[in-house]
Amino acid sequence: MNTKLTRIFAVSASILAAIHCIAKPTKPVDFFAENAVANAVGLLQHPAGQHHNGITYVAYQGSLTDPYVAAYNHTTDTWTGPFKAGTSELSKNGSKTDSHGKPALIIDDAGYIHVIFGGHGADESYGKNPRGNTHHGRMIHIVSKRPLDITEWEELDNIPPFGTYGHLAKLSNGDIYYFFRHGAHRSHWVYQISRDNGRTFEEPISVVKNLAHTDDQGRKYQDSWYCHFSVGPDEQLLVTYTYHKCWNIDVPHSHEQRNVYVMTIDTRDGTCRNLQGEQIALPITKDLADQKTLAVRTPEHQWTSLGVGHLGSNGMPHIMYTAGDSRGRRFKGPEAPYYFRYDGKQWTGSKNAFAPELSRGDMKFSPNGEIRTLIGGLGKVAWWKSTDGGLTFSEDKIVLANTNSRYLVSSLFSNAHPNAQALVAEIDRSSDSPNRRMYLVGNDGPIKR
Ligand code: ZN
Numbered sequence: 001m002n003t004k005l006t007r008i009f010a011v012s013a014s015i016l017a018a019i020h021c022i023a024k025p026t027k028p029v030d031f032f033a034e035n036a037v038a039n040a041v042g043l044l045q046h047p048a049g050q051h052h053n054g055i056t057y058v059a060y061q062g063s064l065t066d067p068y069v070a071a072y073n074h075t076t077d078t079w080t081g082p083f084k085a086g087t088s089e090l091s092k093n094g095s096k097t098d099s100h101g102k103p104a105l106i107i108d109d110a111g112y113i114h115v116i117f118g119g120h121g122a123d124e125s126y127g128k129n130p131r132g133n134t135h136h137g138r139m140i141h142i143v144s145k146r147p148l149d150i151t152e153w154e155e156l157d158n159i160p161p162f163g164t165y166g167h168l169a170k171l172s173n174g175d176i177y178y179f180f181r182h183g184a185h186r187s188h189w190v191y192q193i194s195r196d197n198g199r200t201f202e203e204p205i206s207v208v209k210n211l212a213h214t215d216d217q218g219r220k221y222q223d224s225w226y227c228h229f230s231v232g233p234d235e236q237l238l239v240t241y242t243y244h245k246c247w248n249i250d251v252p253h254s255h256e257q258r259n260v261y262v263m264t265i266d267t268r269d270g271t272c273r274n275l276q277g278e279q280i281a282l283p284i285t286k287d288l289a290d291q292k293t294l295a296v297r298t299p300e301h302q303w304t305s306l307g308v309g310h311l312g313s314n315g316m317p318h319i320m321y322t323a324g325d326s327r328g329r330r331f332k333g334p335e336a337p338y339y340f341r342y343d344g345k346q347w348t349g350s351k352n353a354f355a356p357e358l359s360r361g362d363m364k365f366s367p368n369g370e371i372r373t374l375i376g377g378l379g380k381v382a383w384w385k386s387t388d389g390g391l392t393f394s395e396d397k398i399v400l401a402n403t404n405s406r407y408l409v410s411s412l413f414s415n416a417h418p419n420a421q422a423l424v425a426e427i428d429r430s431s432d433s434p435n436r437r438m439y440l441v442g443n444d445g446p447i448k449r
Pocket of ligand 1 (some may be wrong): 185224245246
């Protein structure tokens with residue numbers, strides 16, 4: 001073939017390729033992104049999304065555990081993004097992937113979008129943590145440069161670097177609450193309030209604290225906690241938490257994680273109360289938690305992993321957690337899902353409230369009294385519902401299903417559009433790729449792209 005012909009062929013091929021690209025049939029797919037990594041969404045780091053004027057904005061942990069933000073317009077059925085919104089200090093330079101800093105997103109009353117991410121107790125180079133210990137990364141707060149525009153972001157230097165498991169909530173008066181563990185494993189859980197659209201935050205308020213102990217055999221340990229915060233009716237905060245006995249020696253270290261506790265914080269005056277209405281001084285210690293706020297005492301050899309807690313429409317709390325046997329080893333699974341509710345006098349609930357393979361999810365309360373839970377696990381994500389106040393649940397609707405996959409669901413967005421209520425990350429067990437598909441799901445399944 002002479003040179004001229006080769007050139008013609010080459011040009012034709014490139015034109016054909018361009019036409020092919022334009023004319024490529026765009027069969028819609030169920031996912032909106034494929035660059036999520038590891039445990040890309042979770043229940044503690046929340047919300048993962050917010051609905052605002054017909055658009056749902058979402059954030060998830062993408063490549064290198066950096067935060068990515070996308071938006072879906074329900075009127076025009078179009079997607080924007082995902083855009084890389086910031087750079088986490090975790091999982092860089094070949095270090096192990098660390099999912100603790102997955103993002104939480106909230107929109108302030110002026111329309112600016114805030115994302116916090118990247119924290120796992122902060123690297124020791126950030127100095128001494130006044131409320132606990134340090135580990136890796138740094139909690140970073142970024143805000144969109146323009147209202148409701150996810151394309152460009154800037155960092156605000158107004159939160160401590162030490163945060164882990166950041167969650168955000170906005171009250172009806174516009175105050176933004178930022179809840180987090182103030183450091184690594186052995187740190188207080190705190191919250192901070194911003195009354196100026198997230199531009200400044202008041203000093204942290206410690207909710208639970210960690211004391212050092214020595215048992216009767218002279219073995220040393222420290223208190224460690226996992227807390228979930230949610231906003232309920234009358235803007236009461238519900239704090240749901242579990243206790244981890246953190247040994248200084250390996251007995252083994254992660255042998256004991258137990259019990260579920262609840263208490264409320266009144267956002268009008270910051271007072272904390274137990275379910276009997278008794279006021280409790282913060283921060284809570286292990287002794288005080290046992291005396292005043294215990295909801296479920298779990299068996300000694302049961303590894304209890306915190307899920308979520310919410311106040312129902314009557315102001316009574318409901319909690320979900322998972323648990324498995326931890327005898328003689330660090331717990332690795334399998335874990336069973338539990339659902340408990342308080343009726344004003346006592347806690348009732350059960351193991352395997354949902355199918356045993358469906359372990360983690362979130363709940364919401366419908367005006368008709370129905371409780372709906374979105375649960376993910378092995379092989380599927382499904383809505384389950386209860387019409388008896390949470391005593392029993394039945395499967396209502398499968399949202400995603402693939403026998404090769406394991407699904408992680410985010411917490412439910414509090415003000416969601418019915419078609420877009422949570423994010424789901426898919427771990428395809430038949431694939432070696434580190435990347436995960438991300439789905440935005442609602443009542444009837446995922447929003448296609
Ligand atoms: Zn520990």
